[in-house]
Amino acid sequence: MRKLIISNLSHSFDEREVLKSLSFAFDGARLAVTGPNGSGKSTLLKIMAGLLLPICGEIVFEIDGVKIDRSYIKSFVGLAAPDIRLYNELTARENLKFLAAARGCKCDISAVLEEVGLLDRENDPVGDLSTGLQRRACLAAALLHDPTVLLLDEPSTNLDGKGRQMLHEVIEKRSETGIVVLATNDPDEAAMCDEWLDLGACA
Amino acid sequence: MGRLDSKTKSSSVMPMPLKLLWVLWTAAVILAAVFYLPPAYGFAVPESARIVIFHVPCAMLAVVGYIISTVYAVCYLIKGRPDQDIKSFVSARLGLLFTVLATLSGMIFAKIEWGTAWNWDPRETTILMLLVVYGAYFALRSAINNSTVRAKVSAVYNILACLVMPYLVFVLPRILGGLHPTQTLSSNSGLSIEYRVVMAASAIAMIWLYIWIFRASVNRLAGSRKK
Amino acid sequence: MKNIKRQSGFGNIVRSAWAVFAKDLICELRARNAISAIILFAVTSVIAVSFTSSVWGGDSDISSALLWLVIYFSAMSGLSRSFVHEDEASTSGTLKLAAQPNAVYLGKLAFNWAIMIAMELVAVPLFVLFMSCKIADWGMFTALLIIGGLALAVSATMAAAMVARAVVKGALFAVISFPLLIPVLASAVHGTSLAMSGQNAASDLRLLVYYSITIITTSLILFKFIWED
Numbered sequence: 001m002r003k004l005i006i007s008n009l010s011h012s013f014d015e016r017e018v019l020k021s022l023s024f025a026f027d028g029a030r031l032a033v034t035g036p037n038g039s040g041k042s043t044l045l046k047i048m049a050g051l052l053l054p055i056c057g058e059i060v061f062e063i064d065g066v067k068i069d070r071s072y073i074k075s076f077v078g079l080a081a082p083d084i085r086l087y088n089e090l091t092a093r094e095n096l097k098f099l100a101a102a103r104g105c106k107c108d109i110s111a112v113l114e115e116v117g118l119l120d121r122e123n124d125p126v127g128d129l130s131t132g133l134q135r136r137a138c139l140a141a142a143l144l145h146d147p148t149v150l151l152l153d154e155p156s157t158n159l160d161g162k163g164r165q166m167l168h169e170v171i172e173k174r175s176e177t178g179i180v181v182l183a184t185n186d187p188d189e190a191a192m193c194d195e196w197l198d199l200g201a202c203a
Numbered sequence: 204m205g206r207l208d209s210k211t212k213s214s215s216v217m218p219m220p221l222k223l224l225w226v227l228w229t230a231a232v233i234l235a236a237v238f239y240l241p242p243a244y245g246f247a248v249p250e251s252a253r254i255v256i257f258h259v260p261c262a263m264l265a266v267v268g269y270i271i272s273t274v275y276a277v278c279y280l281i282k283g284r285p286d287q288d289i290k291s292f293v294s295a296r297l298g299l300l301f302t303v304l305a306t307l308s309g310m311i312f313a314k315i316e317w318g319t320a321w322n323w324d325p326r327e328t329t330i331l332m333l334l335v336v337y338g339a340y341f342a343l344r345s346a347i348n349n350s351t352v353r354a355k356v357s358a359v360y361n362i363l364a365c366l367v368m369p370y371l372v373f374v375l376p377r378i379l380g381g382l383h384p385t386q387t388l389s390s391n392s393g394l395s396i397e398y399r400v401v402m403a404a405s406a407i408a409m410i411w412l413y414i415w416i417f418r419a420s421v422n423r424l425a426g427s428r429k430k
Numbered sequence: 431m432k433n434i435k436r437q438s439g440f441g442n443i444v445r446s447a448w449a450v451f452a453k454d455l456i457c458e459l460r461a462r463n464a465i466s467a468i469i470l471f472a473v474t475s476v477i478a479v480s481f482t483s484s485v486w487g488g489d490s491d492i493s494s495a496l497l498w499l500v501i502y503f504s505a506m507s508g509l510s511r512s513f514v515h516e517d518e519a520s521t522s523g524t525l526k527l528a529a530q531p532n533a534v535y536l537g538k539l540a541f542n543w544a545i546m547i548a549m550e551l552v553a554v555p556l557f558v559l560f561m562s563c564k565i566a567d568w569g570m571f572t573a574l575l576i577i578g579g580l581a582l583a584v585s586a587t588m589a590a591a592m593v594a595r596a597v598v599k600g601a602l603f604a605v606i607s608f609p610l611l612i613p614v615l616a617s618a619v620h621g622t623s624l625a626m627s628g629q630n631a632a633s634d635l636r637l638l639v640y641y642s643i644t645i646i647t648t649s650l651i652l653f654k655f656i657w658e659d
Binding site for chain 1: 442445446448449450452453456457460461519520521523524525526527528529533658659
């Protein structure tokens with residue numbers, strides 16, 4: 001039993017209203033958030049992750065009848081987004097090691113690196129990796145603490161065929177036990193999901 | 204409708220009779236300061252002591268303005284209501300206005316008494332630093348684009364500045380020691396009962412003005428925000 | 431539900447802060463965003479100060495004021511980097527997701543303090559040498575430099591976090607730090623002058639310690655408001 005309940009959610013940046021009293025209930029494992037650019041997909045994911053505080057309304061995740069406490073939300077959520085980057089000066093492994101230490105959790109870094117297919121480049125500084133490999137490293141950072149809720153913002157951008165294959169496996173695997181929310185405009189990826197939330201239609 | 208609203212608002216800032224009364228009251232205070240009060244002996248130029256009637260209430264109101272501003276800043280961080288941010292901002296601006304007035308009246312007094320308008324007396328140093336500190340508050344506000352971030356960051360700055368203010372106003376001048384006639388003013392020989400009465404009247408006029416400007420600015424800023 | 435309380439608790443915050451500190455230190459050693467600029471600035475200003483005013487090197491009041499001015503301006507030239515760089519490299523989101531605000535504050539504070547001490551290690555011996563200062567109480571002199579560096583870092587860290595949210599950063603940083611630094615500079619200059627001439631400067635050192643504790647406590651309450659959106 002996995003539930004996501006968005007109730008009366010609004011957010012605006014100064015005068016520009018991005019989300020307008022959005023209400024939505026979702027009962028399943030995979031949710032696709034679609035909509036044109038600027039419709040608030042990334043903002044919605046950031047609010048879900050607890051990075052942004054909405055002006056009003058709330059988002060509740062419920063796993064097996066237990067609500068996730070908003071004050072601990074950051075330990076249950078993994079977010080991979082284009083504007084959340086890793087430290088260029090550190091290698092992929094060092095980045096993950098730092099994030100694990102900052103979170104204070106014992107994580108299997110090698111397993112995560114293998115899952116995203118970065119094990120052979122783990123000792124290169126992230127700044128030297130190609131954009132696609134950097135996206136994989138960011139995905140690894142989101143998966144690191146084995147989050148219950150995985151939020152992916154345009155995850156397949158810059159990924160090659162193999163990368164997409166890896167991404168699909170990750171989504172499959174995580175949605176067995178948790179919730180995966182995808183912000184995407186790719187019809188193939190949206191088709192993988194149980195339900196769609198079209199922000200363009202809401203507005 | 205919009206016009207009617209703004210009309211009712213502007214009258215609620217301060218009713219017309221009160222505005223007229225303020226003008227009369229202030230005129231009376233000025234006349235009393237110039238013609239009724241005797242020159243204060245104990246100063247090198249006794250006549251110039253009259254300016255104290257304006258200088259002291261200005262300095263006090265400046266501090267009060269900053270404290271009110273900080274109280275609203277704390278309220279904003281707890282409750283997060285935009286009007287609290289506006290009130291904090293307006294109050295800090297009034298604090299700055301009265302700081303400037305206190306500085307100017309102090310400089311006039313210093314020019315007459317000691318011959319120079321500025322001589323790095325510890326009080327002058329302190330008030331200059333207060334001007335810089337709260338000048339920076341407005342610089343910080345204008346440098347942040349997002350209104351929520353601006354409100355939060357400037358509230359934090361405001362609280363930190365208020366934490367240092369007692370040090371500036373009370374500790375630093377006493378450590379340095381100087382020309383400022385705090386001693387002369389607190390002893391009865393320097394400041395007679397007439398002075399105290401007129402100074403109290405002057406303080407009332409300024410508090411009155413403070414409330415007037417405060418309410419008008421808050422109304423104006425809250426109105427422009429809604430549009 | 432797994433590990434519900436894994437991020438709270440004082441011990442965890444300190445461990446997490448240590449991780450932030452170590453991360454900043456490694457990044458700094460590899461990229462040298464702040465440290466080389468600060469040290470070069472410090473060395474340049476020590477040279478500028480000493481070749482214009484070395485005649486006053488024997489006067490403890492003047493040389494302690496000049497020493498702290500050099501330290502103050504060097505700090506202002508680079509201490510904001512730690513926060514501003516996170517924003518420029520879009521890594522602040524990563525940090526916000528992984529670490530508690532207070533862990534970030536304490537980690538950055540420790541990092542800024544380390545930078546201050548590194549800068550003082552280079553600049554102060556040079557200053558003492560070039561100005562031919564006489565220092566009577568070396569122990570107190572060193573303690574004042576270390577604790578004064580902490581007090582500077584404490585104030586500058588908060589100011590840097592605020593400035594990172596603003597559009598104009600460089601010029602604003604010095605202005606925003608100024609109010610918090612007035613008591614620091616007053617006590618540090620006064621105390622250092624006493625230590626140079628061999629008088630007791632314990633009261634100034636105590637004031638710097640109390641001041642640092644006060645500002646750290648206040649910052650731990652206020653930091654989350656400037657760090658989080």
